[in-house]
Amino acid sequence: MTVWTSLKPSADAFASRHIGPREAEIVAMLSALDVGSEAELLDQIVPSTIRSERPMGIGSGWSEVEVLARLRELAGRNTVMTSLIGQGYYGTVLPGVIQRNILENPAWYTAYTPYQPEISQGRLEALLNFQTLVCELTGLDIANASLLDEATAAAEAMALAKRVAKSKSDVFFVDADTHPQTLSVLKTRAEPFGFRIVVGDPATDLDPSAVFGGLFSYPGSSGAIRDPRAAIKALHAAGAIAVMAADPLALTVLAAPGDLGADIAVGSMQRFGVPMGFGGPHAAYMAVRDAYKRSMPGRLVGVSIDASGQPAYRLALQTREQHIRREKATSNICTAQVLLAVIASMYAVYHGPEGLVAIAKRVAGLTAALSAGLRSLGVHVDTECVFDTFTVRVAPEEAETIHARAVAAGMNFRRAGTGVIGLSLDETTTPEVVEAVWRCFDPECPVGALAAAANGCPELSAAVPPELRREKPFLSQEVFNTHRSETDMLRYLRQLSDKDLALDRSMIPLGSCTMKLNATVEMMPITWPGFCDLHPFAPASQTQGYAELFRDLEGWLCAISGYDAVSLQPNSGAQGEYAGLLAIRGWQRARGQTQRDVCLIPASAHGTNPASAQMAGMKVVVVRCDASGNVDMEDLKAKVAQHADTLAAIMITYPSTHGVFEENVRDICALVHEAGGQVYLDGANMNAQVGLSQPGKYGADVSHFNLHKTFCIPHGGGGPGMGPIGVRAHLSPFLPGRPEEGEALAVSAAPFGSASILPISWAYIRLMGDAGLARATTLALLNANYIATRLSGAYPILYRGVNGRVAHECIVDLRPIKETSGVTVDDIAKRLVDFGFHAPTVSFPVAGTFMIEPTESEGKRELDRFCAAMLAIREEIRQIEEGRIAVQDAPLRHAPHTARDLASEWERVYSRSEGCFPPGVDPATKYWPAVGRIDNAHGDRNLICSCPEPSFYE
Structure with missing residues (x-):
């Protein structure tokens, strides 16, 4: 059927840059699937019972120029002050060579765990x-x-x-x-x-x-x-x-x-x-x-x-x-x-031990000078033995005057209690800041005399107890004593990034860990001072730009998901799960249902689900899955009946971890609700739902959203992540509070989690708009089904929906291959490296399988290159099955092949070319892994988890 989701963004819109396949490629892939249109494909994949038929209300996608202009405006509404608040957060100087070559380098920020x-x-x-x-x-x-x-x-x-x-x-x-x-x-x-x-x-x-x-x-x-x-x-x-x-x-x-x-x-x-x-x-x-x-x-x-x-x-x-x-x-x-x-x-590598000590001593020296000056002004200093922070005590009305003077001078002090002011210095503190602080306490103070006296303060004053001073040397390892010039540092960082395979080199086809484009325009604002240089406990009057960005993002996430309220505090997906379960727990207890502590979890669930439930004080009861990968409804009914009086929640992932849209998701939600439980829907697979279905509208009560998956915050080699939660109205009173105010329900240290990366998701949603977001989801589904179709003749696809389609990911069953050839799932994963690919998700949720998710950002050419690699590997397996080569002698068992292999003596039964340059690999652009297959057991038997002595490498 034709619905609003079939509307396509204009050719020059950002969505056309985010989405990989071109129009001609889309037509070719639809033809390969034997469907006539994207709408027809959606009808075969997404159950009609959960489909959304109208726009989410986000509006049209903006241009990159418009988004950057708006973000500059929001950043400009945040007032960047000199922060002396401390409380675990300090000004620091990020060396330019590190900012440009790590934080702003996709070779580092697009890498996977x-x-x-x-x-x-x-x-x-x-x-x-x-x-x-x-x-x-x-x-x-x-x-x-x-x-x-x-x-x-x-x-x-x-x-x-x-x-x-x-x-x-x-x-x-x-x-x-x-x-x-x-x-x-x-x-x-x-x-x-x-x-x-x-x-x-x-x-x-x-x-x-x-x-x-x-x-x-x-x-x-x-x-x-x-x-x-x-x-x-x-x-x-x-x-x-x-x-x-x-x-x-x-x-x-x-x-x-x-x-x-x-x-x-x-x-x-x-x-x-x-x-x-x-x-x-x-x-x-x-x-x-x-x-x-x-x-x-x-x-x-x-x-x-x-x-x-x-x-x-x-x-x-x-x-x-x-x-x-x-x-x-x-x-x-x-x-x-x-x-x-x-x-x-x-x-630490760049500064080395002597540089770090110099920074610390300078901070300690300025702190001693500031404290001595305040004492000479008659200010009562509470703390004697200090490094960079101390508190002073003044009359309450005087404290307000001092804070007002500080703000007027562009500084924030910590409100540490009635009449108690906290002052924390850091790497960015200058003598001018120290003098400005003195003036906040006494505008008429003799700054010159105080400064002259302060010059006599040693770097480590008597305020640092001699018996607690570090005597032992540290960081004597070569790496911390080598890279002092920017030239050396630049080359070291390049050397490391060249060893890795990230999204800037090739597709990373990981199921359940959506690896899509992290567009440059989305990344640019995170290093702007208006976003990156604010203290998390700065006064609200100084953070109005962030407040508006948060309101936008919370509203959009509600519109996308169908929920009523959102908390941005959880700073990972697992933290989001935990916060969501605590909200359910709090709601149940507020109703006097303290006995409800059972959490039902399908056997296919990601491991964070049962771990989060256990941490939230719940007892995990596993629900079976049927042969098609769906929740076994008969087993679910039995478990619900068995635990009706103690049922707190069910945690489901949708589409399921098996990569299918279950037709009976509404029935699952209704069954749990009838028994007095709540439905936690894991948002790991929201990339298959945005613009097509809304969990809050078909029965779920709470979900977390992996902003580092669906909403384009990059994985960064395994983090950062963000896991905000959306809830229906009845759970909103139980969302996390403000941790700096001492509230009991806080799941992260900062009130808005990892706030400085939220502009990435804000930019993505604003750039895409209603039509772009829905189109991205549609193309993610198309790409996954295209791969499943191309590979199905060579590898069994383990689970499909009722119409023979997968969702945004598919599970390739490699277990029969092991039975016929002895080739393991790890052999195939390592052989893919020779083709220049990161392996799909290995042995999850089913041992001996690949879970493949291409996302919407990969074009047909890259999908075909991946499929060609998988099919070429299948032919290598066939040679083993036919007895033409033994598995222990095959390229699969020796993969991945390194440049060292190419240059060393060759005594294998296959040629160097077959091993190192499999079909479709261009020698001129080939990725060479830095090492061959790693011995995992050896590493666990001989546990070394810090830089080894040089003799180890000899």
């Missing part, structure tokens, strides 16, 4: 540098490859402490001098687990025998530096775990947490070159003692060897990942802030 390590050696090396940096600063044995933010890292540390502590207590102690947003997230995370948070002064309020762990802030939120050794020793004697939240720049001059006895250290690497960005994205860190490495959440980069014995990097201990452990997972972490961790690590 390094699950295929042979084509990810560059970003894996950068992440190993990050882990090494964290271990060196914290004095602990092992660090992961970044977490989301400091607050959620602290929450992960609390959960880790409970798992490994000998104490049987359910109480966790938190230093009262902890950032308010961290405390908010800790309270949110603790409640479903049944933990009780006790807040107090470690010196007087900590009872080590009554807790399973304690968190100490170092320095504290007030800036105070306290020695935690006695409290940590007491915790250990009671079988409890010590966690320290530590500032990484301070750790360049302060004693390392590990040396003070800490078991776990967490914090934010934001001030290592990553702009504040009104809250994110930033890389958080976690480091632990060796004894706890197998309990640590998140990703871990390790060193192994490849098939030729060469050193190679990979993700280590992958069996811990939530997508494997599911409801037994100890965390639902999926996104890591990889791009930001890379930036932070390169900041």
Whole structure:
């Protein structure tokens, strides 16, 4: 049928740049599918019972010029001030060579999570540098490859402490001098687990025998530096775990947490070159003692060897990942802030240990000067031992006058309590800023005399306790002592990016991890000062541009999804799941239904679903899927009946993880609602729905939206991500609150999550408009069905809808091939590298399969090149099946082939050309992986997760 979605954007609209296939290619693909039009294809794929028949109300797509002009206007309505608020967010200087060659470089920001390590050696090396940096600063044995933010890292540390502590207590102690947003997230995370948070002064309020762990802030939120050794020793004697939240720049001059006895250290690497960005994205860190490495959440980069014995990097201990452990997972972490961790690590590579110490000493020296000057003015300074932050106490009415003077002078101070003002200095602070602060307290003060006196303040004044100063050297590894000139740094970054395969080289056909165009015009605004240089807790009067952008984006997401309200706070898809389930939990409890704690989850669900449910205090009950990949309705009815009185929710993915639009989704929703439950619809596959169907209109109560999938925020090698949630009206009172105000329901550290990347999704939606968004979805469905049709003669397509069509992705079944030839799914994944392709999603949701999603951004030529590669691989498999070559001797088993293979002695039964230049590969443009197939078992047996000694490479 002909509906509004068949309307096409004009040929010169942005949508024609975002969408890959040209009109002639579309006609050819439709012909290959034996359908006469896009509308006819949609009728075969999307159930009529859920179709939307009218525009979403976003309007026409704008031009790139119009969008950039509007975003400049919005950025201009944000007032960029000199921020002295602190509270975990600081001004920093992102070196231009890093900004241009990482943050603004698609070779880095379009890369995928390094699950295929042979084509990810560059970003894996950068992440190993990050882990090494964290271990060196914290004095602990092992660090992961970044977490989301400091607050959620602290929450992960609390959960880790409970798992490994000998104490049987359910109480966790938190230093009262902890950032308010961290405390908010800790309270949110603790409640479903049944933990009780006790807040107090470690010196007087900590009872080590009554807790399973304690968190100490170092320095504290007030800036105070306290020695935690006695409290940590007491915790250990009671079988409890010590966690320290530590500032990484301070750790360049302060004693390392590990040396003070800490078991776990967490914090934010934001001030290592990553702009504040009104809250994110930033890389958080976690480091632990060796004894706890197998309990640590998140990703871990390790060193192994490849098939030729060469050193190679990979993700280590992958069996811990939530997508494997599911409801037994100890965390639902999926996104890591990889791009930001890379930036932070390169900041350290560029400055080196001496540069980092120089920055820290300069900050400490200016802080000492500022404090001394205020004391000489008669201002009461609360904190004695400080690095970069202190608080002062004045009369309440005087405080308001001081804040007003500060704003008039272009500065923001922290409101730390009635009459209490917090001042935090950073890398961007100048002597002129210090003088301006003095004038805010006394406009008539003798600035010249104060400045002359301040010149006598040492870089590390007596305010930094001598017994807590760092004595041990750090970052002695070669990588942190080599790249000082911009020339050297530029070449190092280029060397790393050349090792990787990202979206700027070829299609990344990953199912359920939509890898589409991240247009340049969408990316440009994120580095504008009006978006990237705002503190997340700046006054609302200074952030009106962001407020309007948020209102637009929330409204558009509601229009697209059919929901009534949106929260932008969750800074990953898994965080969105968690927030959505907490909203359901809060609604059920508000109705007196506290017994409702069962969450039904289909067997095909992504692993974050059961992990999130478990974290939200729910019991996971698995629902079977039928032979067609749909939810088994009879099993669902039985499970609903069995748990009718305790049913809280069902989590479904739509279209399903099996790649089909289930016809009975409305029936599923109605069945759960009748039993008193709520429907959580995982938004991972919204790329198949935008403009065609609206979850909020066909029965779902809450969904998260992967802005890093459907709405064009790039994956960045595994993060940043954003997972806002949409809810129906009855759940809106239970959306996350403002963490800086100490509200209990906060899932991330900043009120609007990773705000600085939201302009990307704003730009995409505004550029595409109603017609462009719907057309993109249509072409995503067409591209997937075209691939399924082309490959179906060589490989079985595991699941199809009632009309024989797939949705936006298809699952290719490779299990029969293993039975007839011995060729594994990994053999085919690695052989695709020789053709210049990233493998599709391997063995999810069904072991021994590929899940392929081409997206709407790939044209027919690239789709055909991928299909040709898959068909050529099928012919290589056929040679094995026919006995012409043994599987152990075949190119498939030796893939991927490297330039080292090409140049070394050749004793294989196939030719160099067959191995290195398979059909369709142009030698002039061939991608060469840096290493051959990696030995995963060796890497786990010999766990090395920081930069090895030089002898390792010999």
